[in-house]
Amino acid sequence: MSDFPDDLKYSATHEWVRLEDDGTVTMGITDHAQELLGDIVFIDLPEEGKVVDARQEMSVVESVKAASDIYAPISGEIIAVNEDLADAPETVNGAPYTDGWICRILPSNPAELEELLDADTYAGMCE
């Protein structure tokens, strides 16, 4: 069974978001998404400093089986990227919500967070 931590928000396109104390958000792909993809072998990481709009393609995750787009869950500037994933993309399989984070975004419109799904709603969608 996939894991859906209660303290996170989710997008319908299988990204998770955590609001940090400093007002930035950390994001990655969900446990359900990594399960569907299988062994992840490459992540085309987003560029630090890039400004993205919510629901804009920002990265690509490739498993042996398939390539999958990752969408920005909220609008803002990418202020940090998990460069460790370049050498160890499989971290996303093992720890999608912790060491497998993809980037941090400084939101330009924090109200967009309210539009994301809570854990129960997202879990229901994945059934």
Place this chain on the structure above:
Amino acid sequence: MGLRTALFEKHVEAGARIVDFGGWDMPIQYDSLINEHHAVRQHAGVFDVSHMTIVDVNGAEAEKWLRFLLANDVARLKETGHALYSGMLTEQAGVIDDLIVYRTAWGFRLVVNCATREKDLAWMNKQLTGFDAQLTERPELAILAVQGPAAINIVMDLLNRKGGLSAAAQVGSLKNFSGAELGSWFIARTGYTGENGVEIMLPNTEAPGIWDDLLAAGVKPIGLGARDTLRLEAGMNLYGHDMDESISPLSANMAWTIAWEPADRDFIGRSALQHQREAQQRGELPTLNGLVMEERGVLREGLRVQCTFADGTVSDGVITSGTFSPTLKHGIALARIPSNPKNAALTQCEVDIRGKLIPVRLVKPGFVRLGKKVFV
């Protein structure tokens, strides 16, 4: 619900994720495609390939008929049990299917792809007219492929423990690409992984017991996902991807499967194939090549391959099968590459990945054999 092999319950028991594959409910992977892949390269894995179609051919003219039906020549099979790989071609020399033929004591056994079963049987039945030969499908047989460096010893040990000392010895003495009938079983040193191993055809009723025995002996169940990465590392074609009826076998790295001699053997597609060979000599026929991408990323079927020739011309090829090689840890692919009418050398190949041109190296198809990298 799709068709199910005799091992369906065993796959579910082993935790498989089941997908539809050519109308069959088949395991795509059990735990991790990459772990399954490594198990076959490093030890032993078992694949349920019972969805494939077994067709036995007998009758006084079985050999004569197969020499007409297939581009490779079954007369080359000098001894019982010997096998060869062949294309079955249309009159226009497109590939209807690729298959394995074994010579048996009573005739021949063919193993063809499951997705092409109906058209294959329709074609074969049509071509039977005028020949004293009969076809018998064998749906009551399961096929288990046991592959990997430890596979043959494990199968021998299993046969030994079942009291089949002579059977074990026979399996141990099998040469590559040959098989033997052992009672209701047929065991052959063939496979689709580039490793040593055997394929076992046995009654459906006996398959679940053998499956359990193999797993108990440390053989790992392998899904269709790793079957594809293993065959691509081995540089083997996949029907419907690397070739089909619109593709000449000469453009699918299958020239070695065409028996031109004896020159008076008339097989289906021969005259069209002769024209294709002339077109190839004029530099008008594409070839199937291996691609290696050592940069980060994954090569995928359908990606455009931009080819630059020494005379300045640029033309496009296409990836027909691509993946991330778990053994080599980089992208590998088979790609149809255009040839150059002036025979100018190919100076550069780049793959278009999401708009970026990434340089790749052209190699002979075949990347890993017996666990080791084989290209330079």
